[in-house]
Amino acid sequence: MSTTMRPLSKYFGVELVGFDARRDAGAGAGAELLDLLLRHQLLLLRDQELTPAELVGVGRSMGPIQPFLLSNYRHPEFDEILVTSNEKVNGKPIGVARVGNFWHSDSSYIERPANTTLLHAVKVPPTGGDTLFASMYLALDELSPELRAALEGRVAVHTIRKRYKVTAQDVGQSLREIDDRLRITIPDVTHPVVREHPLTGRPALYISEGYTLSFEGMGWEQSQKMLEELHAHATRESTLYRHHWRVGDILIWDNPSLIHAAMPSDPELPRTMHRLSIASGASGEAR
Known part of the structure; x- marks a missing residue:
């Protein structure tokens, strides 16, 4: 990967400047992303205008995808993707409107929780809806x-x-x-x-x-x-990272070592996110 790293906070997280998920994930960068994630806990990729199929490809490059337990919130064409959204089509919600607005580690309520989460910002309001992280x-x-x-x-x-x-x-x-x-x-x-x-x-x-x-x-x-x-x-405030979303952002985080919480956003302003979870025991298990 031809990228540079920019710290996101004093304690954890880096932005991968210059990373192109469409180009680089297909070139075998998944293992390198995982290595970086294990070192830094949180990765930010900006300006990633991906289709759902391309997002799934990025996830698969990092390991086996673990579908969300409740199938009614999955993407209609890509079962691997959980849709969080306040938007409706023909009066029907296209995803779950409010999710994760409390501190948690994804899927800790199952025996083998997901190691990694990828969250892609498809549509976001100008303010609100930030995500907090704690190491x-x-x-x-x-x-x-x-x-x-x-x-x-x-x-x-x-x-x-x-x-x-x-x-x-x-x-x-x-x-x-x-x-x-x-x-x-x-x-x-x-x-x-x-x-x-x-x-x-x-x-x-x-x-x-x-x-x-x-x-x-x-x-x-x-x-x-x-x-x-x-x-x-x-969750002492001085130790947290707060992420303000922009369209095209992908955040990749390490669930065993981070907890996170979604902040409220204006329900009248459209917000749609696509989430993938990488199963426990992903590539690189022998590290």
Whole structure:
């Protein structure tokens, strides 16, 4: 790749200046992108005017794509793409309008969460809708030795039930019935609180306000107090990166080591994003 790197923040993230996804991803740059991602956690590619098919090609160059669990939000022609949008065609939403407006790591509520997320800005408003990122490497590294020791070896429960949004298929069902169905179709899972990166082995704090329910072997009130303390520590404003979207932006982020949150935008202004997830165990697993 004929590119230069520009830091996005003091702690993590780089912009790849001069990278052309249409040209370079097809030239075997996927492995190089993955290497850069593992070093920097977050990559920004500007001015990438890609078709959905080309975006899927970029994703595949980095590893096997993991489709979103809920099929009603997938792209009609490309099953790999999750569409987030407030736009409608013939009165029907083309994607999920509000998603991820809380701190989380993508798909931590499944046994093998996605390693990598790619998000492509197709249409964005001039203001609003920014995305915040926090490094969970940094969060772990800056814990007190006593608190880190208390977390080592502990596991946490992650669940989609904490943030599930009722859809048309849920009409006529009670909240208890919906909750019971989710327990069966997307059962709660556990992950280490101090989790080693699947590709590098580097440990990171692995909790979020969005999907982490509680700690095993700890009472509910104590769990919630601990989660609030860890969340406040991980999302200190001075350590965050805030991304203001432009049409054609692609952000690629490392889910094992980052959490993120979407900021609100004006619902009257059109906003459409295409998202891909790269499955756990992508190319480069032996690093």
